[in-house]
Every structure is written in structure tokens, then in C-alpha cells.
Amino acid sequence: MYVNNQLYQFFIEKTWSLTEEWYTSIDKSNTAGIYATENPSVIELLKQQNYEFHVKFSEVFNKEKEAFLFDFKSWILKVASDPEHTQTPIQFIIKEFHRTQEQYLKLAKLFIERDKDNYSIQEIHQIYHSITVTMNHVIEWFTKEFNKNAEKRLHAQQELILELSTPVIALNRNVALLPLVGEIDTTRAKILLEKTLEECNRLGINVLLLDLSGVVIIDTMVAQQIFQLIDALSLIGVKTHLSGIRPEVAQTAIQLGLKFDKVSVNSTLAKSIKLAYI
Template sequence: MKVSEKFYEFMKERTWQLTEKWYESLDKSDPSGVYASKDTKVIQTLKEQNHAFHERFCHLFKDVGQDRLCNFELWIEEIAKDEEHLQTPTHFILREFFRTQDQYLAILKEFIRLHGSEFTLDETEFLRELIINTFSIVISKFAEENYEYSQRRLKAQQEMIRELSSPVILLNKKTGVLPLVGDIDTGRARYILENTLNECVDKNVEHLFIDLSGVIMVDTMVAHQLFQIIESLNLIGVRSTISGIRPEIAQTAIQLGISFENISVTSTLERALNEQQ
């Protein structure tokens, strides 16, 4: 029997034992993440995920010629997009990969102690290299997948924040208000422009009040884009009234050569709404 086949037989009987030992030795004092969970369902899922890894890893020794990455792709994808793991710091997850690798090296050491006389040093060294190289491949692929899913998740969260931070609120059937709050960078300004135009069209807004009293600071590029919103609204037939312009924003607009001649401006949103009535 080949050394890999012998090790496969040795390993397949110990997969659940590996999982239980791994969880028992797990540092459950992490400040956050899946490994610190006390939820029994989360813990059971975590153990099942760990055991599924062992089953795939064990199978490598039965067929050493197979594509090692292919054997783990579905498992890696599942873990990388798993919500509990996405909420776990990546260095905690990598720590557990290396702890699991240590488990395999320890069990290989036990295998050599019991069966080493049956095989050459090169044969047992082959097993050690297979373990280390496979972990390297899996960890690298997981890090790549985890990063991609994290970026998608972050982008989705940013989109949601942008939507919530620049809503067109209807005051009546034809009038809306756009309250802007916080710092506005170029990316957010671009989103506000696109979103505001779309919302005004969708909601049939004819008069939009844009309140800037909550905007602390903008740079020259952003100021230019904000006033582009007014020009764009005018092109689609929406009248605009600006309220709450801070002195520094007004100065930036003047420096840019932006004319307020055809723009309705009031000091406060309350005053703008009263005048509209």
C-alpha cells in the first residue's frame, strides 16, 4: 500500500476527532467573530464547516494526483461569503488555518511513529510537503475570496448609506426636500447628483429644496458638483431653492465663479418653506 493511501486510512477515522479537539482548544476569548460565539447553532455550523474541510483534506491522500484547489473551491467559497466569517477579523481566521495545519503535522508525526518503519524517509517527507503546500494554496485562495466578498459587502453598505444620506423627501405631491448632512466628498457628490435627478423624476417633483445647513465642509470640486445639481435639475424642469449655505461654502462658490443670480437662496429651510407657502 502506498504511503498516501495508508495515511488516508489513518486520517479518515479521525476527522471528527480533529474537529472536536480543534474546537476544544479554540481561543473563545476573541473580542468578536465566529470563534467567540456562544450560539449553539453557530457553534454547530462552525464544527460542520471544520469537519467538511477535514473530509476534503483527507481525500487528497486517497488521490494525490487530483487538483488540490478544485477539491476545496466550494468549501472556500462557502466560508468566504459566510456572514459569521465575514464578521470575523481575517487574522483570526488565518490563525485557525495555521492551527489546523499544526494538527495535521502532529497527526503525521503520530502516523510516522506507528508506521514509519514501513516507508522511506522520502515517502513520509512527501506527506509533510503535501500538507504544507496544500494549506498554502487554500489559505491564499481563501484570502482572495474573502477580500472580494468583503469588498462587495462594503460596497453594498456604502450604497445603502449613500441612499439613506441623500434622500429626496416629499413634502406634498409636487414639492420635495433634500437635506444634506456631513462631509461630502467627490464620490458622494456624484452619487447625490445622479440619485437626486432620478428621485425627482420618479416622484414627479417640481420644486426641490436643498438644505446645506448640515454640510460642514466641501472642497472646490465638490462645491462645483453641488451647483451642477441645480443646473441639472433646471434642465429637467425642477425648480431649486438652496437653504443653509455656510459662509465657507459661499466663499468657495464665489471663488469658483458660480453665479447665484438665477438661484433661489434662503438662510434657513424653515424660511424657504414659509416663503413657498
């Protein structure tokens, strides 16, 4: 990194003006998310974040690389997880990083031209190189953290969807219903096992009506996990009534050698309900 205290001071003195210049030049007709907002409080937040970025980035001319990156980390982590930024498409965020880089290159050029006789071609190259290389590193770093946060949100949403797709519905103080619909893969089957046991224990029920009439296909792994659930439920004192098993699902269970001696099997949910209330 190219350390130059005069250049650092020159940049620091321009931080707020850089922010105002940057914000007023945003083309709101060709952007989205936080950059297109008209909310005064969000605009103020955006400007503050941009100003803090300038303060952090100016240190590229004042600190060695390791210290510079250490100090920059807090800004990266904070903004990459900021709700307003996470709702902004990444291509627009990268676009603003590049526009900020253009500001820095113009500012560096202005600084050099004021006293160009004191700077060799090599030093001038070092100044421009420090700006572009550091900005590229910051963009890559920010994008990595941004994507990491996006993956966490997606995973949390998927888990929520899976939990909602395995609802244990209390019918009375002793009986609950678990209607399964759609495809059951190994991930959903795992959630099914965990959440069903938790809910049955929380509700304090004695009987669970497990209806599979909405399930068309179950592979061997999932069939085994469903029977593991039935076994686990019996260990906590819950009797399972199984209903709505399609012929192809029954065939899979038989081929696996799965036994139905620990579970009451009925052709329809109505029959399971009737038996549960006898």
C-alpha cells in the same frame, strides 16, 4: 503534491474524530466569534464545516494539485462568506487553521510510525511538506476571500451611509426638502446627484428646497457637481430653491463663474419654504 492512497484512507477514516478532538480543544476563553458561541445550531454548523474541511484537505494525498484546488474552492468561498465567520476576527480563524495543521502533522507522524520501515526520509519529508505548504496556501486563499468579502460589506455600508446623508424629504405632493449637512466630497457629491434625481422623479415633485446651511466647506469639484444637479433637475421639470449658502461657499461659486440664473437663492430655509408655498 505527494499522492499516497494508504495515507489518504488513513486520514479519511479519522475525519469525524479530528473534528470532535478539534472542537473540544478550543479555548473559548481566548477566542471570539463562531468559536466562542454556545448556540447549538451554530456549533453544529461549525463542526460540519470543519468536517468538510478534513474531507477536502485529505484529498491532498489523493489528487494532483490542480484537481485538489478546484475541489477545495467551494469550501473556501462558502466559509469565507458565511455570516458567522465574517463576524469572527481573522486572527482567530487563522489560529484554528494552524491548530488543524498540528492535528494533521501528528496524524501523519502516527501513520509513518506504524510502518516507518517502508518510508524513506525523503518520502517522510514530502508528507510533512505537502501538509504545511498546502495549509499555508489554503490560509492565504481563505484570507484573500475573507478580506474581499469584508471590503464588499464596507463598501455597501459606506454607500448606505452616503445615501442616508442625502435624504429627499417630501413636504407635500409638489415640494421636497434636501438638507445637506457636513463635509461634501466628490464621492458624496456623485451619490447626491444620482439619488436626488431618482427620488425627485419617484416622488413626482416640482420644487426642491436645497439647503446648504449645514455645509461649511465645498471644493471646486463639488460646487460644480451641485450646479450640475440643479441643471439636471431643471431638465426633469424640478425648480430648485437654494438656501443657507455660507460666504466662503458663495465665494467659491463666484470664482468658478457659476451662474445662479436657473435657481432661486434665499438666505434661509424659511424664506425658501415661504416662496415655495406662494
